[in-house]
Amino acid sequence: MSVQEEAAVGEALEVWIDQDLCTGDGICVQYAPEVFELDIDGLAYVKSADDELLQDKGATTPVPLPLLTDVVDSAKECPGDCIHVRRVADRVEVYGPDAQ
Numbered sequence: 001m002s003v004q005e006e007a008a009v010g011e012a013l014e015v016w017i018d019q020d021l022c023t024g025d026g027i028c029v030q031y032a033p034e035v036f037e038l039d040i041d042g043l044a045y046v047k048s049a050d051d052e053l054l055q056d057k058g059a060t061t062p063v064p065l066p067l068l069t070d071v072v073d074s075a076k077e078c079p080g081d082c083i084h085v086r087r088v089a090d091r092v093e094v095y096g097p098d099a100q
């Protein structure tokens, strides 16, 4: 892997939702419907790149670069403080309740 490729991988981000804290208000879905969706249980889940709802506990999906601002805003506005955005490379949270 080239240095450039390593840098790109290092910047790659993924997002997951802690459904135990989700209030179901749907703010995240308003910001980034490509990434988040409310299920019939009234809670928000992340979706895969091919639009599949990911319901396993702690399931992550990649954050597409064009949607980064929308996803970060979702994490900031989330009333449940339960949207976690982290680096793929080292799983360090960069936006969300556990970010430094």
Ligand code: SF4
Pocket (backbone or CB within 6 Å): 017, 021, 022, 023, 024, 025, 026, 027, 028, 029, 043, 044, 074, 077, 078, 079, 080, 081, 082, 083
């Ligand atoms: S913004 Fe947060 S609390 Fe609201 S639906 Fe999305 S994940 Fe749940």
